[in-house]
Amino acid sequence: MNETQARELVLTAIADVAPEIDTDTVDPDTSLRDGADLDSMDFLAYISTVSETIGVDVPEDDYERLDTVNAAVAYVVEKSAD
Amino acid sequence: MGVFRMPSLGADMDEGTLLEWLVGPGDEVHRGDVIAVVDTAKSAIDVEVFENGVIAELLIEPGVQVPVGTPLARIEQAGAQEAEPAPKTPEPAEAAVQAEQKPTVQTESSEAAVREPAESVASAQGKPAAPKLTPPMRHLLHQFGLEPRQVAGTGPEGQITRQDVLAAAGESQAARPSPAEPALASPAERVSPPPAPAQSRPRVTPRARRLARERGVDLSGATGSGASGAVTAADLAKSKPRRVDRTAAMRAATAALMGRAAREIPHYYVVSTFDMTPTLQWLREHNADLKPRDRVLPAALFLRAAVVAAVKVPELNGHWDEEFKASAGVDLGVAVATRGGGLVTPRIVDAQDLDLGQLMSHLTDLVKRAKAGRLRGSELQPGSLTVSSLADAGPDVLYGVIYPPQVALVGIGAVGSRPMVLDGELAVRSTVTVTLAADHRATDGRTGARFLSEFGQALTHPEEL
Numbered sequence A: 001m002n003e004t005q006a007r008e009l010v011l012t013a014i015a016d017v018a019p020e021i022d023t024d025t026v027d028p029d030t031s032l033r034d035g036a037d038l039d040s041m042d043f044l045a046y047i048s049t050v051s052e053t054i055g056v057d058v059p060e061d062d063y064e065r066l067d068t069v070n071a072a073v074a075y076v077v078e079k080s081a082d
Numbered sequence B: 001m002g003v004f005r006m007p008s009l010g011a012d013m014d015e016g017t018l019l020e021w022l023v024g025p026g027d028e029v030h031r032g033d034v035i036a037v038v039d040t041a042k043s044a045i046d047v048e049v050f051e052n053g054v055i056a057e058l059l060i061e062p063g064v065q066v067p068v069g070t071p072l073a074r075i076e077q078a079g080a081q082e083a084e085p086a087p088k089t090p091e092p093a094e095a096a097v098q099a100e101q102k103p104t105v106q107t108e109s110s111e112a113a114v115r116e117p118a119e120s121v122a123s124a125q126g127k128p129a130a131p132k133l134t135p136p137m138r139h140l141l142h143q144f145g146l147e148p149r150q151v152a153g154t155g156p157e158g159q160i161t162r163q164d165v166l167a168a169a170g171e172s173q174a175a176r177p178s179p180a181e182p183a184l185a186s187p188a189e190r191v192s193p194p195p196a197p198a199q200s201r202p203r204v205t206p207r208a209r210r211l212a213r214e215r216g217v218d219l220s221g222a223t224g225s226g227a228s229g230a231v232t233a234a235d236l237a238k239s240k241p242r243r244v245d246r247t248a249a250m251r252a253a254t255a256a257l258m259g260r261a262a263r264e265i266p267h268y269y270v271v272s273t274f275d276m277t278p279t280l281q282w283l284r285e286h287n288a289d290l291k292p293r294d295r296v297l298p299a300a301l302f303l304r305a306a307v308v309a310a311v312k313v314p315e316l317n318g319h320w321d322e323e324f325k326a327s328a329g330v331d332l333g334v335a336v337a338t339r340g341g342g343l344v345t346p347r348i349v350d351a352q353d354l355d356l357g358q359l360m361s362h363l364t365d366l367v368k369r370a371k372a373g374r375l376r377g378s379e380l381q382p383g384s385l386t387v388s389s390l391a392d393a394g395p396d397v398l399y400g401v402i403y404p405p406q407v408a409l410v411g412i413g414a415v416g417s418r419p420m421v422l423d424g425e426l427a428v429r430s431t432v433t434v435t436l437a438a439d440h441r442a443t444d445g446r447t448g449a450r451f452l453s454e455f456g457q458a459l460t461h462p463e464e465l
Helices: A003-017 A040-054 A060-066 A069-081 B092-101 B111-124 B135-144 B162-175 B206-215 B233-238 B247-264 B277-288 B298-312 B356-372 B445-459
Strands: B002-005 B015-021 B034-039 B044-048 B053-058 B065-067 B071-076 B267-275 B318-321 B323-326 B332-334 B385-389 B408-412 B416-422 B425-439
Touching: A003 A040, A003 A069, A040 A060, A040 A069, A040 B298, A040 B356, A060 A069, A060 B277, B034 B071, B267 B277, B267 B416, B267 B445, B277 B298, B277 B425, B298 B332, B298 B356, B298 B385, B298 B408, B298 B445, B332 B356, B408 B445, B425 B445
Parallel strands: B332 B385, B385 B408
Antiparallel strands: B002 B071, B015 B034, B015 B065, B034 B044, B053 B071, B267 B425, B318 B323, B408 B425, B416 B425
16 A cells, blocks of 8 residues: 555544544644544544554554554555555 | 324423434334434434334424424334223323423323324414324425315325325326426326425435434535435535534533532532552453454443442432432443534443443444434433543543432543552552542432442452453
8 A cells, every 4th residue: 555545544534533623634743632632432443444444453552653644654554565 | 002202302301303204104113213313402313212013193294393292203003903091181281291200202002192182283383273184294285285175085084194185186286287397197106296395494315414414514505406306415415504503502401401400419529549550451451352443441441330339339320309219220321522512421221231342332332423413312311320531631630510310420530640659659650530429418428438439449350340
């Protein structure tokens, strides 16, 4: 999966979980939990969606690596290449 | 024979607007089926039916606002032969009181109670009571531009049925085909309803309405491209209707309830801080082998601990109505912040029967639907105890206000690293501070202290949850 596809996947997952968030204006380097206001249940749903879309079980220790859009894109590119 | 009434969807609800029927006459329904969508001040609610049977007649049209307790539909029980002896027909006001006292959708076994409320509904809408014409049939007649005297009723006691209206409409259309609309070929097409007359309330397909609710879109004034000008999902995707602002209504509803709580309930508070370090370690190990969607969050641990404590200290699990009445099960209210910034507290019924994993999946489903404004009527009845958590928002301690008629509320603060004395030494541990707000009319501080002790015992032994 290339970066464009990964970004599309991550933003779709966020929009899916929190429809009120305008994904065009989310700062790609801001914490989704602190900045974009995803609570712990939203964040788990977002992790679940990403995990199921790329077919990789994201362990809890990796949650931090999905906390911003840019970090999550890099994570998805890396994991989908494995 | 039963009557499906406008339910009371919370202590603060006096009237509701029927948004949408999900069933029609002749449809078979079962206890628990969602058959209608009702709009309250706070949100649109999926309303369930509480008996098995067949929908005999819809008494109220979508868009009409009626008081709590007003009959919305008649339901015939499958296999019912004779109507049972008729008890006194309740007046609408009395029915509303009944509905409030018994917070479930009311049904009644009475032929008389069925017929007469239909008339009181008509007068409630400001229309004269027409004995042999129900509101849906009057609406249908109006759509076809027909007068009641033009239709021969073939129903019981000469009542005009849908078939009668369609037959009469077919005849009148066939009799005078308009140049713009030539007579249609088949009888089936001929009797289809004409385009809806211009009105402020647009016709909306069920899917479009669901979509609008999920997106918080106001449909009044929307124009549609579907049959009879109905607003379809496609229209919704195209247009950008303005958002409904429910913030003010929600604020008012919360203000009324919390105002009542502050006036009537003498609150006392007890507070304890618990060491979550071993619990969180247990949770990490528990989740390690699970797929993300099956993992358990600390939020579910707090709910489970509250349920365990409520079972062990039943004096705090129930309602205050002149005196304390304990609830049989733990119907756990969960305070959920909605996307618009409001607050709803749907309940999980009989939470004592759910293990940790089941409680987590119930919570996930409930929070998702609460945020999207898709709760069910049964979930908005008062719980027996409520848990409110600001764990994600950061404050150390939450001093809550009790939801009447409940007698206690558990407040959860943020889990974080804090100093704590452990085995006589100062240590940095993951801790949580839990408050219990309780009604001093029902219990004393000692009972509250016992609840917190049981809560802590459960929370720090998650393997037993």
